[in-house]
Amino acid sequence: MRTKSQKTLHHVLLTVFSLVMVYPVIWWIGASLKSNSELSSPGLFPSVPKWNNFTDGWKAVPGHTFTDFYMNTFGLEIAVMLTTLISCTLVAFGFGRLDFPLKKFWFSLLMVTLMLPGQVLIIPQYAMFHQLGWVNTYLPFIVPHLLASGAGGTFFVFLLIQFVRGIPPELDESAKMDGCSWFGIYWRIVMPLTVPAIVTVMIFCFLWNWDDFLGHLLYINSVDKYTVGLALRMINDSQSGQQWGQLLAMSLVSIVPATLVFVFAQKYFVEGIAKSGIKG
Numbered sequence: 001m002r003t004k005s006q007k008t009l010h011h012v013l014l015t016v017f018s019l020v021m022v023y024p025v026i027w028w029i030g031a032s033l034k035s036n037s038e039l040s041s042p043g044l045f046p047s048v049p050k051w052n053n054f055t056d057g058w059k060a061v062p063g064h065t066f067t068d069f070y071m072n073t074f075g076l077e078i079a080v081m082l083t084t085l086i087s088c089t090l091v092a093f094g095f096g097r098l099d100f101p102l103k104k105f106w107f108s109l110l111m112v113t114l115m116l117p118g119q120v121l122i123i124p125q126y127a128m129f130h131q132l133g134w135v136n137t138y139l140p141f142i143v144p145h146l147l148a149s150g151a152g153g154t155f156f157v158f159l160l161i162q163f164v165r166g167i168p169p170e171l172d173e174s175a176k177m178d179g180c181s182w183f184g185i186y187w188r189i190v191m192p193l194t195v196p197a198i199v200t201v202m203i204f205c206f207l208w209n210w211d212d213f214l215g216h217l218l219y220i221n222s223v224d225k226y227t228v229g230l231a232l233r234m235i236n237d238s239q240s241g242q243q244w245g246q247l248l249a250m251s252l253v254s255i256v257p258a259t260l261v262f263v264f265a266q267k268y269f270v271e272g273i274a275k276s277g278i279k280g
Contacts, residue, residue: 026044028251028252031248032249033051035050035245036242053243054250056243056246057250060250064223064224069228069230070228072227076138076227077209079142080209083143083150084148087148088148088157089160091160092163095161096164096165110154110157110158113149122214138220138225140215141209141219152204156205159201160197160198164190164194175188175189196268203265207261210228210229213230216230217230217233228254229254232247232254235247
């Protein structure tokens, strides 16, 4: 058993390393309240906080406020998450519960695409979407997820398959005896029992698409359709005398939704990862 001194040393080391990890965030918060002249000062926090960095930064893009960019981003996030939920759960149910010709071959092919680097697909995807006239729309983000092939789609299907396979098949037989169809089994049995995995997929989907700066930069050209990430870049490019406090303040605000989603859904996230791993 550990002695009291060992436990004390253990907690001291954990505290020190935690402070080292948190230090950049603390500096970030302090810098968002500073003026340009104070950013090079050694102190973490300014002598007089500039709270107007947040209000001025919110209106830093001419003709728009960050309210517009947040509405665009949340609208896109909701569409992507709904299409991901529909497509990935259906595909996972098919591989996990149904028997069909060449099932192992198609599943192996699915796993091969999981190992394909996303950077390889950037040019052919852009050329295809450009020919379809989808550039400067949200369709390049929504339609692939409707087909379970968007960013992270294969991983989401794989994660859900492991969870679906862990559900006792006897439940399917009981449902069939009661006259339930395959879609009824999917909707009434599999979906309710896979809620932790579904929430995990939704968290990943939200975070990855929220941080997808490159994809948004490639396909969105109109300021009216800009997401939060593109708006931050516009602040950085649009001012000759850069107000770094405003940029840091808006970048700090931009991580709040993703942080809140992870914090409040952390229970389901951990449960979904743990159960899918155990039952795989």
